[in-house]
Amino acid sequence: MKCLQYALIGLAFCLGCLGIEACRGGQTQARPLTARYRLAGPLVPAATTMVTAWDVPDNPLDDSTLGHSPLSEQVRWGYQIFVNTPKEAARFTHGKMSCNNCHLNAGQRERSLPVVGLAGLFPEYNARAGRLISLTDRIVDCFMRSENGTGAIEDGDGPSAAGDTQDALPSPASKEVLAVAAYLTWLSKGYPVGKNPTWRGRNAIPPDKLIPVDKLDAHKGEGLYTERCTSCHGGDGQGVQIGDKKAGPLWGPDSWNEGAGAARVYTLAGIIRYTMPYLDPGSLTDEEAQQLAAFITSKPRSRYPFKTRDYVSASIPVDAVYYNARQ
Ligand code: HEC
Ligand code: HEC
Secondary structure (H helix, E strand, O other): OHHHHHHHHHHHHOOOOHHHHHHHHHOOOOOOHHHHOOOEOOEEOOOOOHHHOOOOOOOHHHOHHHOOOHHHHHHHHHHHHHHOHHHHOHHHOOOOOOHHHHOHHHHOEOOOOOOOOOHHHOOEEEOOOOEEEOHHHHHHHHHHHOOOOOHHHHOOOOHHHHOOHHHHOOOOOOHHHHHHHHHHHHOOOOOOOOOOOOOOOOOOOOHHHOOOHHHOOHHHHHHHHHHHOHHHHOOOOOOOEEOOEEOOOOOEOOOOOOOOHHHOHHHHHHHHHHHOOOOOOOOOOHHHHHHHHHHHOOOOEOOOOOHHHOOOOOOOOOOOHHHHHHO
16 A cells, blocks of 8 residues: 555656655556546546546556566656656647646546557548648647647747757657657557547537537636636636646646647537546536637637648638637
8 A cells, every 4th residue: 555655646746756666566567546446448437536536557657567678668758758748848848738637547548538549540541631640640749739839939949940840849750759659559559450449539529419619608618617617727727736736727828729629619628528527527518518618719829830731621620719710
């Protein structure tokens, strides 16, 4: 039990391996808390709450079967980037979001955009890009958009200032991107190639429940936000420290930028609907989640400078409000 506490505290504060290392001798797999609840396949169930916020069914820091090959070290670093992106991948993170903020439990939670078993599905056609994308392309997109990686350009600190295009922006060859790919590929071991896992794509509001974007009311959303969200996300949307957990900024310069999936009303509604409020996930209706998303996407966020390169061969989705308003 002591070992477990150390491991959790170590992970929570991302102090690295002190506590976890101490446990290595006695423990082979990081499945300590799962005795309290049943996993949903490989995932932490959607209905669990903040109590399980730090549970990671497959944690490479704690898996003694992983060994110490160069690849294993990258799997571990990829995991650390995933749970503490601003610290571990600082040059590509111009905000305060970690991958883990949206992909809860290190990407191993049901209905929270889980990333387990996905590696064998790439390359995959992507409508926004209008071409096949690889897993590393997908990760680059997350850095550029959800992590506001293009903030380098907006800050005047971009390719021209740095004089080195490859380093200023993430690319499929960046070491951080490859490390995250190593972690995601490790999470996909044993899953079939080319077959969608049953838990993929379950973060969407059902089509018959979608409310037209122009019928959504940001004021209604604001009312719900004040009632259900401010205790953790703050009136200013920037996140409140609760113990060792802090919700990410929902808008403003530290949040995801206008090009992110979460900047689309229905996509954001899907995240909120099944993961928030943290202590009672699933308690919002489809309508409430959409009103909340309308409010959050009515707020300013960092510009995405490459919007004109998106949706070139497809129409701009109706809920991509930052594109429709300003393109
Ligand atoms: C602001 C929330 C947010 C953050 C932060 C975020 N993502 Fe995502 N991610 C999404 C959303 C939403 C999707 C669904 C696809 C879309 O519409 O963009 C997604 C999709 C993905 C996918 C593809 C999943 C699938 O089923 O195809 C991968 C892989 C991924 N993200 C990895 C990452 C990594 C790695 C990071 C950190 C560098 C990250 N994400 C940060 C919101 C986020
Ligand atoms: C009990 C605290 C709590 C409440 C209440 C809560 N959240 Fe969160 N929320 C969090 C935490 C903590 C995270 C970050 C999760 C992580 O990093 O593991 C988060 C993450 C999010 C995210 C992902 C992106 C980000 O900025 O971190 C969204 C979107 C979000 N919450 C929306 C909402 C909405 C909308 C409500 C109200 C319906 C709400 N939350 C209520 C604690 C809370």
